[in-house]
Amino acid sequence: MVILTGYIMGESYGLLGPQLAATIIQEHSPYDCIVAAVTREDDKKLLKQYLADFFGREKPLIAFSYLGGREDLYRFAKELKDEGALTILAGPQSDLDYLGEDAWQDHPHRFQGLSEFFSVACHGPAEQILPFLKVSSGKNRQYSAGMLWRNKKGAFFQKSRSPWNPVFLKKVLWNNLYRVGENDFCPHKITTAQVLWHIGCPYAASITPWEIDYPSFLATGGKKTVKIPLRGCSFCDVGADKGFFGALNSETLLHQIRGLPEKEDGRKIPFELINENALSGLYPLLQSIISKKIPISQINLTLRADWFIRSEARLRKVLKIAKDMEIRILLASVGFESFDSTILANLHKGVDTVVNLKAIRLMREMKHEFPEQWGYSKSEGAVHGFIHPTPWDTYETEMNNRKIILLYGLSLDILPEYSVPLIIHHGSALGNWVREIETRETIQFKREGTIIGWWQAGDRFVL
Ligand code: SF4
Numbered sequence: 001m002v003i004l005t006g007y008i009m010g011e012s013y014g015l016l017g018p019q020l021a022a023t024i025i026q027e028h029s030p031y032d033c034i035v036a037a038v039t040r041e042d043d044k045k046l047l048k049q050y051l052a053d054f055f056g057r058e059k060p061l062i063a064f065s066y067l068g069g070r071e072d073l074y075r076f077a078k079e080l081k082d083e084g085a086l087t088i089l090a091g092p093q094s095d096l097d098y099l100g101e102d103a104w105q106d107h108p109h110r111f112q113g114l115s116e117f118f119s120v121a122c123h124g125p126a127e128q129i130l131p132f133l134k135v136s137s138g139k140n141r142q143y144s145a146g147m148l149w150r151n152k153k154g155a156f157f158q159k160s161r162s163p164w165n166p167v168f169l170k171k172v173l174w175n176n177l178y179r180v181g182e183n184d185f186c187p188h189k190i191t192t193a194q195v196l197w198h199i200g201c202p203y204a205a206s207i208t209p210w211e212i213d214y215p216s217f218l219a220t221g222g223k224k225t226v227k228i229p230l231r232g233c234s235f236c237d238v239g240a241d242k243g244f245f246g247a248l249n250s251e252t253l254l255h256q257i258r259g260l261p262e263k264e265d266g267r268k269i270p271f272e273l274i275n276e277n278a279l280s281g282l283y284p285l286l287q288s289i290i291s292k293k294i295p296i297s298q299i300n301l302t303l304r305a306d307w308f309i310r311s312e313a314r315l316r317k318v319l320k321i322a323k324d325m326e327i328r329i330l331l332a333s334v335g336f337e338s339f340d341s342t343i344l345a346n347l348h349k350g351v352d353t354v355v356n357l358k359a360i361r362l363m364r365e366m367k368h369e370f371p372e373q374w375g376y377s378k379s380e381g382a383v384h385g386f387i388h389p390t391p392w393d394t395y396e397t398e399m400n401n402r403k404i405i406l407l408y409g410l411s412l413d414i415l416p417e418y419s420v421p422l423i424i425h426h427g428s429a430l431g432n433w434v435r436e437i438e439t440r441e442t443i444q445f446k447r448e449g450t451i452i453g454w455w456q457a458g459d460r461f462v463l
Contacts, residue, residue: 001022001025001029001031001032001033001061001062001063001133002033002034002035002036002051002054002060002061002062002063003018003021003022003033003034003035003036003062003063003064003065003090004035004036004038004062004063004064004065004073004076004077005018005035005036005037005038005064005065005066005067006037006038006039006066006067006068006070006073007037007038007039007179008039009039009040009041012188012189012190012191012192013190013191013192013193014174014177014190014192014193014194015035015037015066015177016172016193016194016195016196016274017065017066017091017092017124018035018065018066018091019035019172019173019174019176019177020126020168020169020172020196021033021063021065021090021124021126022034022035022173022176023171023172023173023176024126024127024130024168025126025129025130025133026173026176027171028127028130028168029130029133029134030133030134031061031133033176034054034176034177034178034185035176035177035178036050036051036178036179036180036185037177037178037179037188038073038180039180040070040072042180043180044072044076046180047076047180048079048080050180050184050185051080053184054185059084059085059086060080060084060085060086061085061086061088061133062077062080062085062086062087062088063087063088063089063090063122064077064087064088064089064090064091064118065090065091065094066091067091069448069449069450069451071449074114074117074449075117077089077114077117077118078116078117078118081117081118081119085119086119086120087117087118087119088118088119088120088121088122088129089114089117089118089120089121089122090121090122090123090124090126091124092124092237092238092241092242093237093240093241093425093427093450094121094122094123094148095121095123095146095148095158096426096427097113097114097121097427097450098113098114098115098118098120098121098148099113099115099148099156100112100113100114100115101113101426101431101435101447102426102431102432102435103435107438109444109446109447110426110435110447111426111447111449111450111452115150115156119149120143120147120148120149121147121148121149122146122147122148123146123148123161124146124161124164125146125161125162125163125164125165125168126168127162127165127168128144128145128146128147128161128162129144129146129147130144131144132144132147143157143159144159145159145160145161145162146159146160146161146162147159163245164199164245166248166249166252169196169248169252169256170252170255170256170259171255171256171259172193172256172259174190174193174259174260174261175187175261177190190261190269191269191270192269192270192271192272192300193260193261193269193270193271193272194271194272194273194274195253195256195257195260195271195272195273195274196248196256196274197247197248197253197273197274197275197278197281198244198246198247198248198274198275198276198277199242199244199245199246199247199248200238200239200241200242200243200244200245201232201236201238201239201242201243201244201276202244202276202277203232203233203239203244203276203304203350204231204232204233204236204238204239204240204242204243204244205231205243205244206231207229207230207231208229208230208231208348209227209228209229209230210227210228210229210230210234210348211225211226211227211228212225212226212228212234212346212348212430212433213225213342213346213392214226214437215391215392215437215454216391216392216393216394217391218437218441218443226433226436226437228429228432228433228436229429230348230429231243231429232348233335233347233348233349233350234346234347234348234428234429234430234433235347235387235422235423235424235425235428235429235430236428237425237427237428239428239429240425240427240428240429241427247275247281250284250285250288253285254288254289254292254294257271257289257294257296258292258294262295263297265297266295267295267296267297268294268295268296268297269297270297270298270299270300270328270330271296271298271299271300272299272300272301272302272332273299273300273301274302276302276303276304276307277303277304277307277311278301278303279301279303279307279308279311279314279315279318280307280311280314282299282314282318283314283317283318283321286318286321286322286325287321289325290321290325296325296327297327297328298327298328298329298330299327299328299329299330300330300332301329301330301331301332301333302332302333302334302335303331303333303334304334304335304350304351305334305335305336305351305355305356305358305359306350306351306355306359308331308334308359308362308363309355309358309359309362312362315362315366316369319366319369319370319373319374322370322373322374323370323372323373327373328372328373328374328375329373329374329375330375330376330380330381330382331363331374331375331376331382332381332382332383333382333383333384333385334359334363334384334385335349335384335385336356336359336360336384336385336386336414337349337385337386337387338353338386338387338388338390338397338401339353339356339357339400339401339404339405339410340353340396340397340400340401341353341400342392342396342397343387343390343392343393343397344356346390346392347387347390347422348429353400353404357404357408360408360410360414363376363414364376364413376413377413377414378413378414378415378416379413383416384414384415384416385420386415386416386419386420387419387420387421387422388401388419388420388421388422389419389421389422389455390421390422391422391454421455422454422455423451424451424452424454425450425451425452426447426450426451426452427450430452431452434452434454
């Protein structure tokens with residue numbers, strides 16, 4: 001079996017989700033399974049040839065994951081399906097992407113789903129697919145938990161998901177990632193990896209009723225809002241897809257860390273801890289890593305600004321022990337998203353501009369106190385979130401952002417070269433917001449695959 005994923009040319013990062021799924025299939029099913037990372041530049045004819053060589057006389061069984069809205073890969077999946085392969089749409093949002101946008105049958109401009117492109121869809125956890133793989137063809141095939149399919153008459157069927165089982169989350173084979181080489185798939189050496197601590201995000205643990213402003217380009221006269229229920233930030237795929245399923249125990253975590261690849265000096269490659277609130281438990285984790293004698297080199301963190309500033313005392317303890325261990329802690333990403341409180345409220349970030357600026361002050365202070373152990377800046381590899389344009393931009397919000405970026409010198413160390421436009425996935429809470437506005441105002445926003453498009457080209461901030 002091959003799990004085909006989107007990838008970026010020249011990169012060397014590991015892909016936890018697909019590589020973990022391939023590990024589970026390799027170790028618990030009759031199939032050999034690799035992950036093929038495919039960039040936009042890769043030659044699809046070559047890729048097809050390598051897939052044919054890989055499967056030989058066997059019926060091709062190809063899952064697609066982490067597609068990032070890439071239409072070239074959807075079309076490639078359809079081509080393979082039409083030629084007889086069994087194609088599986090997998091990964092986050094795979095069920096919603098297979099089903100299509102809410103009520104698309106009554107609204108032809110909406111995203112009509114990917115059921116024409118893939119034989120079936122399968123949402124995680126990955127081990128759910130194991131019963132299906134026991135018999136992968138013929139009348140005896142049993143659809144298993146988390147699977148979604150469409151019959152010949154066009155009706156959809158879906159089996160409900162199983163809960164996550166930590167037993168399957170202990171081990172990842174990090175040597176199963178391949179690229180499209182000159183003559184065959186070639187092993188791809190990774191230099192960073194991820195370790196799963198939290199499944200989903202605690203900020204998305206519960207559903208909150210919220211009011212989101214109309215886009216400023218539609219707001220005339222008094223303030224108009226749309227009431228929608230949210231899980232976490234209004235734009236977030238993780239929040240909408242997983243909510244929060246809890247934390248893995250330290251034994252599972254240490255098992256994952258022990259299994260990471262090593263660098264030439266014998267230490268583990270840098271890894272991202274997937275936990276938006278990692279500082280609350282990082283000190284005890286580092287103590288366990290010392291007692292188990294696991295030689296690590298660098299931990300990358302992705303944190304919320306509010307939870308980061310709340311953990312200042314813990315951070316000092318962490319950096320002191322990091323000094324003894326001769327390792328680095330890189331704050332690789334904080335989702336600041338904006339420095340205007342109106343926009344932050346519409347994104348339901350749960351923080352305002354003051355909190356974001358306090359976080360930046362602390363990030364910079366720590367660099368003075370722990371120059372060798374602490375990293376946070378773009379020159380050290382961090383990519384902090386800044387979303388622009390947004391549908392709520394006005395003259396005032398633009399002025400607020402520009403003033404703060406200039407006053408606090410954010411272009412020097414914090415903000416990336418380009419901002420990222422607000423991406424609205426049709427399955428996110430903002431997808432419901434768009435559909436409500438379309439209904440009220442009898443307008444239509446453009447669909448671009450799984451994304452609802454609204455911005456104009458050239459609207460990004462150049463920082
Ligand atoms: S954007 Fe980050 S903080 Fe917000 S819900 Fe998603 S994962 Fe959680």
